Amino acid sequence: MIDIKTKLFEYGINYNSLFTNTLFNYPSFLKYLNTFKFIYFVEMWLHIAIRNLNLENRLYDSEENIMRSVYMSLFKIFINEVNLHTLEIEISGHEALINTIELISKNQNFIQNVRNLKLYIKDCNDNKIINNHILQVIHSHRNLKKISIDSNNLSLYQSLLLSKNYNCSNTLNTIIFFNVQFKLITNLDKQIINSTKPFKLKSLILYEVPQIETLQQLLQKSGNYLENFGGYEREISADRMINFIENIKQSLNYLLINIWGNETICNSIILKNLGQILPSKLDYISLDFTIKESDFRVFLENSQDAFINKSLIRLEIGSDNILHYIKEYIMKKKRVKYLAIMDCNKKKELFDLKDEVREFELHNIKVRRYSDLDINVYDFIKNID
Incomplete structure (x- = not known):
C-alpha cells in the first residue's frame, strides 16, 4: 500500500484511513472481483476526495491521471496477492477498462489461477488492440465459463469462431451475443448448425427475424432448451412471432413482446392468438403495445389455464381501459402473483390507485410499480448461466 499512499500524498489526498499495519492480509480474503464495479467505486471515492481538496494542494495532473495511477x-496488488475464485472482466471503450484488460493479459499466472472467468465485451467495435488482449486472455485460461459480446465486432467474432486453440473448450458453457447484427457475420448459422458439439439456445431476443429456414434449423439443433424469448416488432410479422412462440412454449419461462407504434392489426393478431399457445405456467410476461379491450378480452379468455408469476402490461398511447377485464379474468381467478400496469394515456400506474391495490391484495395478488418488475434486458442476460 506504500506506493498508493505516496501517490495520494503527492496529489494532496488525505490517506489517514489507509493503515500501514493491518490486522489481516485483506487481499488474501478477496475471492470475487468485477473490473467494472471495482473501477466505478474507485472513481467515485476519488471524485469525492478530489472535490474536497484545497486548490493550493492540487497538482497540475488531471483528475484522470490521478485515477489511472490509483x-x-x-489492480497490481490484486495480481500479486489475490487468489480469486471468480473474475468478471468487463470491457468497453472506457479507458480504465481497456488498461485493465491489457494489464491482465500480460499476467498469465493471475489468469490461470482464477477458477471461474467471465468476459463481458461491450462497444469495442473492431478495435484490434483490445481484440488481441481479449483473445490472449481467452486462449490462456482453462476455466472460462462465459463470454458475453455486446457490439458489432466482426473481427472478434471471426477470431472466436475460427480459432481452435482454446484451453476452455470443456468449461465454456455460455456465449451471449447481445445487440448484434448477425447478418454481418458470414456463415455463423452454418457453423453452429454443422457443429458436432452440443448447442443449447436458452435465450433469444429479436429485433428482426433471419430467414425462417435458418431459425428453424437453429431450433432443431438446440433442442427444446429455449426458455426466454423477446421480440421487438420492427420487421417481425405477427404470424411469425405467434408460430415461433408456439414452437417453444413447452420450455418457455420469460416472454417479452414490445411493439413500437400504433400497429393496430399486428397488435390484434397477437392478442387474439397468444392466449391459447401460452404454457400452463409462465414466470414472466411483458406486453408493451397499444391494446384494445375486445382483443384483450379474447386473450384473457384463451389463456384461462395459464398461471403467470409476474405480469407486466404497458398500455401505449391509444389503448383502451382494460382494468375491468383484468379484475374479471385475472384478479377473481387469482391467475397471477405479481402485477404491474403502466397506462401511458393517463401517465399513471395501477400501483398509484390505492383502493384498487387493496382490492387486488384481497385476492392475494401483489401490485407493484412497473419499474420494480420490469427486467432490463442487458442485466437479465448478464445473469444467464
Whole structure:
C-alpha cells in the first residue's frame, strides 16, 4: 500500500484511513472481483476526495491521471496477492477498462489461477488492440465459463469462431451475443448448425427475424432448451412471432413482446392468438403495445389455464381501459402473483390507485410499480448461466 499512499500524498489526498499495519492480509480474503464495479467505486471515492481538496494542494495532473495511477496500483496488488475464485472482466471503450484488460493479459499466472472467468465485451467495435488482449486472455485460461459480446465486432467474432486453440473448450458453457447484427457475420448459422458439439439456445431476443429456414434449423439443433424469448416488432410479422412462440412454449419461462407504434392489426393478431399457445405456467410476461379491450378480452379468455408469476402490461398511447377485464379474468381467478400496469394515456400506474391495490391484495395478488418488475434486458442476460 506504500506506493498508493505516496501517490495520494503527492496529489494532496488525505490517506489517514489507509493503515500501514493491518490486522489481516485483506487481499488474501478477496475471492470475487468485477473490473467494472471495482473501477466505478474507485472513481467515485476519488471524485469525492478530489472535490474536497484545497486548490493550493492540487497538482497540475488531471483528475484522470490521478485515477489511472490509483486503480492501476490497486489492480497490481490484486495480481500479486489475490487468489480469486471468480473474475468478471468487463470491457468497453472506457479507458480504465481497456488498461485493465491489457494489464491482465500480460499476467498469465493471475489468469490461470482464477477458477471461474467471465468476459463481458461491450462497444469495442473492431478495435484490434483490445481484440488481441481479449483473445490472449481467452486462449490462456482453462476455466472460462462465459463470454458475453455486446457490439458489432466482426473481427472478434471471426477470431472466436475460427480459432481452435482454446484451453476452455470443456468449461465454456455460455456465449451471449447481445445487440448484434448477425447478418454481418458470414456463415455463423452454418457453423453452429454443422457443429458436432452440443448447442443449447436458452435465450433469444429479436429485433428482426433471419430467414425462417435458418431459425428453424437453429431450433432443431438446440433442442427444446429455449426458455426466454423477446421480440421487438420492427420487421417481425405477427404470424411469425405467434408460430415461433408456439414452437417453444413447452420450455418457455420469460416472454417479452414490445411493439413500437400504433400497429393496430399486428397488435390484434397477437392478442387474439397468444392466449391459447401460452404454457400452463409462465414466470414472466411483458406486453408493451397499444391494446384494445375486445382483443384483450379474447386473450384473457384463451389463456384461462395459464398461471403467470409476474405480469407486466404497458398500455401505449391509444389503448383502451382494460382494468375491468383484468379484475374479471385475472384478479377473481387469482391467475397471477405479481402485477404491474403502466397506462401511458393517463401517465399513471395501477400501483398509484390505492383502493384498487387493496382490492387486488384481497385476492392475494401483489401490485407493484412497473419499474420494480420490469427486467432490463442487458442485466437479465448478464445473469444467464
